[in-house]
Amino acid sequence: MKMSKFLLTAIIVLATLLTPAFAQFPGGGGASQPKALPGTAGDQTPKGTSKISGSIVDSASTKGIEFVSVALYSKTSGQAVDGTVADEKGKFTLTKLPAGDYKVLVSFIGYANKTIDNISLGKGQELDLGVVTLASNTKTLNEVTVTGQAALIEEKVDRLVYNAEKDITAKGGDATDILRKVPLLTVDLDGNVSLRGSQNIRVLINNKPSTIIANSVADALKQIPADQIKSVEVITSPSAKYDAEGSGGIINIITKKNSLQGLNLNVDAGVGNRGSMLSLNGGYRKGKAGVTLGGFGRGIYNTITKTSLEQTSTVNNMTTKTIQTGDGSSHGLFGNYNLGFDYDLAKNQSLTAGVKYGVRNFSNQQDLMTRLMKTGSTDFTSTRNVDAKNNSGTVDVNIDYLHTFKPQQEWSISTLYSRNDLTNDFDADLLNGSRELTGRQRNLNKSVNQEYTLQTDYQTPIKKNQLLEFGGKAIFREVKSAYSFLIAEPTGDFRPETDQPAGDLTYHQNIAAGYSSYTYTTKKRYTLKGGLRYEHTFIDASTNEGTVGVGNYGVLVPSVNASKTFKGTTLKLGYNRRIQRPGLQQLNPNFNSANPQNITIGNPELRPELTNNFELGLSKNIKKTFVNATFFGRVTNNAISQVRQPSDTLAGAIVTTYQNIGKQHAYGTNLFANVAVTTKINVGIFANAFYTTLTGLSLGSDGKSEEIKNDGFNVSGGVFSQATFGNGWGAQAFGFMQGNQVQLQGMQGGFGFYTVGVKKEFNNKKGSVGLAAENFLSKRYNIHTSLNSAQFNQVNDVYLYNRGVRLTFTYKIGKMTMDAPKKRAKSVSNDDVKSDGQQSGGGGGGGQGGGGNAPR
CATH class of the missing domain: 2.170.130.10 (TonB-dependent receptor, plug domain)
Structure with missing residues (x-):
């Protein structure tokens, strides 16, 4: 794909969506700061010779608050006359004002509004309002x-x-x-x-x-x-x-972020029977500049898994029954490190930059004992010891700029570079029934994924009750994945497996997008927000066998949200259309046979799926109880679904891949309620229930494709309670149950999870110690999955031993003072690519494995 074609399409997309919006503003909404508030007559700057000035400070710290909104209203008409934003020291000035009677409204998020009334301004007068104090307000707008x-x-x-x-x-x-x-x-x-x-x-x-x-x-x-x-x-x-x-x-x-002045360092540590962690996060801020530096490390261990698998498959009238048991364990080291910088270029402009590095070293060992029973053949027993590795290193670098012209009017530019180097391999030792080593296997999968993103957004108010937003975005994504399958004798070097040749996948996915959104709010507390987004995707993909992929495609995505608040009740209605591009793990053609009885392979020919979402929500405060109920519907066509079928070459094996063959409908409700028993104790309960219908294709008993369908209810729910006591003590409990999950070819079993914890704060809340325990009443959990079709039946049990307890400690070092919150530059949000190769509509797949290989 030629880059010029991509850029031309991006320009057309942006011009189509953004030109009507810019046309509403003289000069295209340039960088000059408009002085008049929307809604004034003709939005013209007032003509006069008078002036009003003042200084706004925090009532607690007595320090100036920047970016505070100052609006001037006529006492006679009640309409807005002028407005401005305070500088970094909280000072403001309104100039060229005509004589008259006015009132001033001072407002800022996190503070209570303040009105200065009965201002009489003479011709040529310079009125100093002096120091205006704002008190902190814990209430948040629109929530x-x-x-x-x-x-x-x-x-x-x-x-x-x-x-x-x-x-x-x-x-x-x-x-x-x-x-x-x-x-x-x-x-x-x-x-x-x-x-x-x-x-x-x-x-x-x-x-x-x-x-x-x-x-x-x-x-x-x-x-x-x-x-x-x-x-x-x-x-x-x-x-x-x-x-x-x-x-x-x-x-x-x-x-967590902070707007602290000075030097600070937070130390967090925890140790438990299944994992330990250490985190150090510090920052330094003085004046307009700030630097943050942090690091986190976590180790997991003692994660034991036991599995059992029983399946039958029929190929060419030959039936094979498989009975398999497995004993496994896993351990890993995870790290996350970041360096951030922000600087206030001016009172209304900010620049932020950051570098993040993430590392994952995860390994899984599994010993599989397999017994194959074929019709008319002698039973065959083998043992397979698998050591799978899933390691990665991720780098994210961003630079973002934000220019605030006045309250709600701002322009931002965001950039992001992200790269992930992934190693996803396994080694297997093959043993016979006498546990003698008979051979070795190795699967190597090295991948690199990198993305470049450029995004710009602009928003501006129209009058007092309307907001217009529009912007554009370009994503350049490249994925390379090389895979090979090797075999060896009990001793000696590895050699390529001729039945599974080495290969590689090169996948370019570039996206040009533009959007426009409009919000309208009435005096009677009706809110309507509608928008339209267009995205054009360019695909250029190939393997060592030639070009693959589905070519270029575009999609138009509308969204509408409406709400109404009356007598403590809020009613919400929403509709949106969404696209789901296939994840790179789903695309990867690597033949993953860590467990040769359950094999996975991706499909680079996958197309995106489209979903229409509907929801109706109702929330209400009833004395000390808050209740929310949401009813939703989801209709997906061309759905990406997991499809399983017997292997033509490996006796008794089931191969899982992905295809665009499904239709998925889901209708249900989410309910939750919370009771403030006292000012220090609250109890909540929530439940999720929906009915889903899945339709797709599978091979019938005659080897031909036939439509299959599965449906049923999916139910889950939980309860939580939180309490705070005197002398820094607190406690919390949580429990959750997940019912069976409907899948296209069967049902995945449910599970439960619960935890309790206590915490004690000391030294004026600078430090704390805590103790938490989870699943302490249960030795293990069993996830029972049953899958079937005309050609196979599979029953899989995974037993997880996750009883845990951990002791935690945290302490804050440094002398810090709190500044008023500052609006920082926005950042890139790439809300795309279906991840993890998961099947929608009901949980992950059944079957055992030694760690999936993916191009990411």
């Missing part, structure tokens, strides 16, 4: 506080927020432990995340993508320390501003 004092869960206009920093059991864990507790989400014991039963979701970190996420969500979450997560946002109905990818929705993980 409902769910858990009273702790505010563990919040519902906002377009998302649900789980405030993880309030979770006292988080210390020593990772992001997986946090996401398990978020309403609407389901996380299985392997770390795979579902939203309303769909694993077609995008996971962002601080609104940014990363190549580490694109490879495997489950693995990536292990690298994010739980105690560094501030909140988790679940966006079920994304607006046009977000990338069209992620048919199920978007999960945005917000990590």
Whole structure:
């Protein structure tokens, strides 16, 4: 694909979507700061010789607050006359004002509004209002506080927020432990995340993508320390501003940041029977510049797994029965390191830059004993010892710029470079029934994935109750994956396996996108937000056998969200269309036979799937209880589905691949309620239930394709409780149950998870110690999966031993002072690419394996 063709299409997309928006503003919305507030007569700058000035400070720290909005209103007409934004010291000036009677409204997020009334301004007068103090206000606009004092869960206009920093059991864990507790989400014991039963979701970190996420969500979450997560946002109905990818929705993980002046260092440590961690995060800020430096390391161990597999398959009228047992264990080291820099170029301009490096060294050992029984043949017994490695190193580099012209009017440019080097190999020793070494196998899969992204966004208010947003984006993505399969005798060198030749995949995916979004709010608290986004995808892919892929394609993605608040009740209605591009693991043609009875192979010919989402939500405060109910529907065509069928060459083996053959319909509800029992104790309960229908193709008993269908209910739910006591003591408990999950060719078993924890703070909250335990009443959990078709039946049991306890410690070092919050430059959000090779519509696949190989 020629780069000129891509750039030409990108220009056409941006021109088509952005020109009508720019046409509304003289000069195309240039960099000059408009002085008049929208809504004034003709939006003309007032003519006069008078002036009003003043200084705005925090009532507690007595320090100036920058970016405070100052609006001047006429006492006679009540309309806005002029407005400005305070500088970095909190000072403001309104000039060229005509004589008259006015009032001034001072407002800023996080502070209570303040009105200065009865201002009489004479001709040529220079009026100094002096020092204006603003008091902190803990209430947040457009949200409902769910858990009273702790505010563990919040519902906002377009998302649900789980405030993880309030979770006292988080210390020593990772992001997986946090996401398990978020309403609407389901996380299985392997770390795979579902939203309303769909694993077609995008996971962002601080609104940014990363190549580490694109490879495997489950693995990536292990690298994010739980105690560094501030909140988790679940966006079920994304607006046009977000990338069209992620048919199920978007999960945005917000990590802790600060606006501290001075030098600070936070030390976090934890040790347990299944894992240990150490985290050091520091920062230095003085004046307009700030630097942050952090590092996190975590080790996992004592993770034991036992499996059993029984399956029958029929090929060419020959039936083979397989009975397999396995004993496995895994261990790993995960690291995450970051260096950040931000600088205030001016009172209304900021620049941020950062470098992040993530490392994963994960290994899995599994001893498989297999017995094959063929019709009319002697039984065959073998043992296979597999050592699988999944290692990666990820680098993310970003530079972002933000220019704020006035409240709600801003322009940003964001850039991102992301690269992931991945090694995903396995070695297997083959033993006979007498446990004598008879041969060796090796699968090598080295991959490099890199992305370049350029994004620009502009938003501006229209009058007082309307907001227009538009922008454009370009993503340049390249993936290279080389794979080979080797065999050897008990001794000697490895040689290529002729039946499974080496190969490589080169996959270029470039995307040009543009969007426009409009928000309208009425005085009666009706809110309507609509948008349109267009994305054009360019595919250029090949293997050593020639060109593959589906060619270029474009998609138009509309979104509409509406809400109405009345008498403490909020009603929300949403519709959006989403695209789901195949994940790179699903595309990778590497033949992964770590377990030769359960083989996986990707399909580079996969096309994207399209989903229409509908939702209706109702939330209400009833005294001390908050209740939310959301009803949703999801219709997916051309769905990417896992398809399993017997192998033509390996007796008794089941091969899993991916095809665009499915239709998936899901209809259900999410319910949760929270009761503030007292100001210090709250209890919550949540439940998710939906009915799903999956339709696809499979081979029939005669070897020809036939349509298959599966449907059923998927139910999950949980309860949590949190309490704070005197002298720095706190406690928390959480429990969750996941029912069976419907799959196209069967059913995956459910599981449960629970945890309790206590924490004690000391030294004026500078330090804390905690103790948390999980699944301490259960020796193990069994996930029972049953899959079937006309040609095979499979029953798989995975026993996970995850009883755990951990002791945590944290301490803050340094003398710091808090500044008013500052608006920093925005960053790139690549909400695209289906990750982890997961099947949508109901959990991961059954069967044992020694670690999947992927091009990421």
